[in-house]
Amino acid sequence: MRIFINEFCGHPFQMELSRELARRGHTVHHVYFADNTSTPKGRTLRDAADPETVQIEGLHIQRAFKKHSLFTRRQADLEYGRVAAASLESFQPDVVISANMPLDAQAILLQATHRQNAKFIFWMQDVYSVAAAFVLRKKIGPFAGLGKLYFERLEKKLLHQADAIICIAQGFAEYLQRWQIPAAKISVIENWAPLDEIIPTARDNTWAVAQGTVGKFCFLYSGTLGMKHRPERLLDLAAHLAQRGDARLIVIAGGAGADWLAAHAHTVPDGAMTLLPFQPYEQLSAVMGAADVLITLLDSEAGIFAVPSKALAYLCAARALLVAAPQENAAAQVVLRAQAGLTVSSDSTAEFLRAVDQLLANPSLCQEYGRNARAYAERTFAIPNIADRFLDTMRTILPDRVAPNSNTQGKPS
Secondary structure (H helix, E strand, C coil), rough: EEEEEEEEECHHHHHHHHHHHHHHCCCEEEEEECCCCCCCCCCCCCCCCCCCCEEECCCCECCCCCCCCHHHHHHHHHHHHHHHHHHHHHCCCEEEECCCCCHHHHHHHHHHHCCCCCCCEEEECCHHHHHHHHHHHHHHHHHHHHHHHHHHHHHHHHHHCCCCCEEECCHHHHHHHHCCHHHHHHEECCCCCCCCCCCCCCCCCHHHHHHHHCEEEEEEEECCCCHHHCCHHHHHHHHHHHHHHCEEEEEEEHHHHHHHHHHHHHHCCCEEEECCCCCCCHHHHHHHHHHEEEECCCCCCCCCCCCCCHHHHHHHHCEEEEECCCCCHHHHHHHHHHHEEEEEEECCHHHHHHHHHHHHCCCCHHHHHHHHHHHHHHCCCCHHHHHHHHHHHHHCCCCCCCCCCCCCCCCCC
16 A cells, blocks of 8 residues: 555654555555744654665644644645645555644544545544644633634544544543544554664663763653743752752653743753753654653643653663643553553642652662563563554555555565
8 A cells, every 4th residue: 555644743653554454465655744943743754774765754734833832823724735635646555543733733634644545543642623723722811712612623533534543542432422533533552662663771871861860760751842842840849859869850741831941941950951952853762862851741631632652661671650630631641551650630739749659769679670660661662562453444445455454574465
């Protein structure tokens, strides 16, 4: 098949899927929005190990992209949708898989897909209309209801028009069934992280030496930091560690929450918290390996519509996790299943800091959590098995084009 994968953010695990599908003998064109600098990017460049049938392309638009501007963001989204649609039409796919796409842009891509007589899979990474309502409440208060109504109607329309839907959490699927989306169209495939790209490293690696964390207990946050990620908790943590004097916090982030944290960093003593931009992807294993505890944060209102993928990358690094999020959130549930760390409410500073102190007092427990984390990732994140499940979904809408999965070793099927 000819498979077009559009992933707005440029995350690593979607690129891993594209490479695996190409190894199966499919021709895959993977695009992402290169101008969106608020999210870290995966392995975007080809190397000698990549199949000849995969191409990964960062798309650009003419206007400046300001993710957090209500006035210019929609126009940029629409322009990206048109650029992605043009790339799709040039490629002439059999099937399109689209993830993390703003809904107005998703509509353009879906229409272009059906004009090509191709099939469209809506890869649902969050419930976009609920996420939009959360943001709008923060920005425009009482007028947010009108925006939620618009996005909810559009999201329902696109989901009904899609040929298949892949949800990343069972809770999303249940939400869609309340919207009368046919259950037969919906599959659930949880997110993952690339096992071969994020690997356990020595604690005092070269990156740790450069950051001065050798011999110091280190908490680390790495990834997108929006306001839904409760950046104030990191400020609380930095102040707490400054009082103790026996640990450090490193925050590697971009986004509105990162900007907020930088603006308030002067309120904590020097040396308690280090703020860094996104690090090169090839250094990610060393970055995470320099930590004793890796942190995930999510607002209690965001638990229904978001699953922080950073927590899954953390599992691969074999480090303990501290997750401050609603207990029903899929990321928190994964950490509990894996016995890979502590989960607490994001609404309670006291509970969060008690967990911090518990981890500080138990280095051996942190090491056990880290071993459990990697073991869970190795059991769950094998890309051949995941690719099989995506092909199963494609088979439901293209039964004459997708051969049965005769193996799970990444060989052409």
